[in-house]
Amino acid sequence: MNAIGVDVGGTKIAAGVVTPEGKILDEVRYPTPHSPEKLVEAIAGAVSEVGDGPEVGGVCLAVPGLILAQENKVIFSPNLHAVEGIPLKDELEPKIGLPLTIENDGNAAAWGEFRFGVGSEVDHLVFITLGTGIGAGVITHGVLMRGAQGSGGELGHVTVQATGPRCACGNRGCLEALASGTAIGRRAREAAIEHPDSALGRLAAKRRVLGEDVTELAREGDELALSVLEETGTWLGVGLAGFVNIFNPEIVAVGGGVMEAGELILKAARREVMLRARPPSRDLAEIKVATLGPKSGVLGAAALARDAFTGEYVLGG
Ligand SMILES: [Zn+2]
Structure with missing residues (x-):
């Protein structure tokens, strides 16, 4: 039905x-x-x-x-x-x-990808969605991990930098504060102040720079915008390396609006996972773009x- x-x-x-x-x-x-x-x-x-x-x-x-x-x-x-x-x-x-x-x-979207999308062929999936914030869900042995109260799987609020920027949740240095669309915008505005002659700097002189502007400028080849996405991907990879170690997933699917940047972020994330996660988990986990949008x-x-x-x-x- x-x-x-x-x-x-x-x-x-x-x-x-x-x-x-x-x-x-x-x-x-x-x-x-x-x-x-x-x-x-x-x-x-x-x-x-x-x-x-x-x-x-x-x-x-x-x-x-x-x-x-x-x-x-x-x-x-x-x-x-x-x-x-x-x-x-x-x-x-x-x-x-x-x-x-x-x-x-985040759990519902993870279940969607597990049943009908990028995870439909596997039993162990970590899903993370990068937007204004970071949502996530974990499926292990084909079961959605909810925890005792239904509040589990909040991977976006795992601390990855103890003294990092303030997160919307009140904590400091959550993955969300370092790798969400909001974090990209903040990082880009800081970089623009330091490099006013870059394309990013010139845009920032006219109006407030947002996460999506960074992807557009990076695609046009602006080095500063590329480095902002690279740094974002590095922090994403720091988080993902931990999740790979914990959950030993077959697929780590990354979705959300920020994935417009695709490989400009994921390349750095994969590199970081290879550096930080442990075999055999790191060699099994495929880091892919989610498919259902x-x-x-x-x-x-x-x-x-x-x-x-x-x-x-x-x-x-
Ligand atoms: Zn948080």
Whole structure:
């Protein structure tokens, strides 16, 4: 039977009705309201819209932030405070008339890549998505690693530099603070001040430089932009080397908007993994670009909803 996946992001809500084979039959997108009541209404509206037609067995919400799975709540979400503390299952099930589960958005996207994308042929996958922040999910022995409370797999908030820059979570030197799109923008603005005659420096004199500007200038051959991406890839690799040692994955998939830069970041990351991780894990792990793009959240959430109502992949093992 079909299932509905909802990807609740800081700027938009995407809901899709998805077949067991991972085909999206219908999809809607709405801007994310930033008040709790309007947010619940918008999610319910999006679900009703796509669920009006094909037979559907359940819904899963992919939500940003730290979740308490047993209470079906998000307890901390720096990019979407409106979602914090809402008893999502109790609020939404009566409105939509379908069984509902929730999942961290990184975990849901990882599950999407595992079931339908770059990880569909393996049992051990580490997935990491580089955007404004860093989301992640870990699949080991074909099971999504959630931890005791559903808050596990937060690889973006692993400390990789003890005295590093401040992260959105409050800690210093998280991987997110060193290898996200936000980190690229910050690093580029600092580099532009030191090298005002570079293409990056000239752009920074006109307006605020963002992560995507760096990729564009790097593609045009600007040495400074290339070095910013290289440094970002190095920090990413420091993180990934640790994850390779811990999880011994077959594939490390990297997705998110920052992957527009592709090999300009991944080359340095692979080098760092080879230097720092231990064999045999480092020789097995293939570091690849994720293949589903922004659809991984909806696809993964729908697959998780289906697993919940069919019991096909038993939760937690
Ligand atoms: Zn952090």
